[in-house]
Amino acid sequence: MGRRRGEALEAAILEAAWDELSERGYANLTVDSVAQRAGTSKPVLYRRWADKQELVEAAVVRRDAAQPVTPADTGSLRGDLIATLTELNERGPYLAQLSLLLAGYFAETETSFAELRRTVLAGRRSGSDEIMERAVERGELDPAKLTPRIAALPFDLLRGEAMMTLRPVAPEVIEEIVDTVFLPLVR
Known part of the structure; x- marks a missing residue:
């Protein structure tokens, strides 16, 4: 060679x-x-x-670039979120494991997962941004209610659940995150 x-x-x-x-x-x-x-x-x-x-x-x-998650476009906010969260979930507890593997990095650099995420995205729009923008265009959510924290909430809850259990999140939990927690906040 x-x-x-x-x-x-x-x-x-x-x-x-x-x-x-x-x-x-x-x-x-x-x-x-x-x-x-x-x-x-x-x-x-x-x-x-x-x-x-x-x-x-x-x-x-x-x-991250080698394994991109393409945000689903099902025609509805609920469908897009459930499909995208399900795809993320099917990758296994990748984000939870990554967070644990990088604990020393975060301590040494005095940074957070959010800051590393900004580095990974490097100015690109996130999948959640695309999903939310399409939903606003379709009139499915009130943009006045969509703060950055609320837009990130379904993804944060999925990541939190995966980190707490170190297992894939059950489909009914993904639906609960979307239907019971997220959608009532933005409609």
Whole structure:
């Protein structure tokens, strides 16, 4: 096998960083372990990322880009939310696990999951933004009642439930989040 360069090398490093993060968590991940797993050297990593924090952020951004969630467009706010939350849920407790794996990152950087999410989105609109905008256009919700916290609520509740149970959320719980909690707030 020839020497990897450019995108191929970067992809191998970020995949190695993701694997190390998944297996060991942020606290036990080292630049050495990532370099060894990627079959390269520490200086190669440090030419691309200033430190472990930047490397892990890049690995999380890459992983998110490789597994995008496309917000459902069923023709109704309720349908869009249930379908999108169900798709997120079917990925397993990914977000809950990621939060736990990154606990050391959040402590070290004095940041939060919300701040990392902004890094991952990098100025792109979120799926929830798309769902809410379509619902406003269809007249299904009152935009005056749609604060950023309320718009995020169904996703936050799903993530919270998954973090508390470390299991996929039951379909009836997703429906309860949408029908009993969210929809009454925005109609």
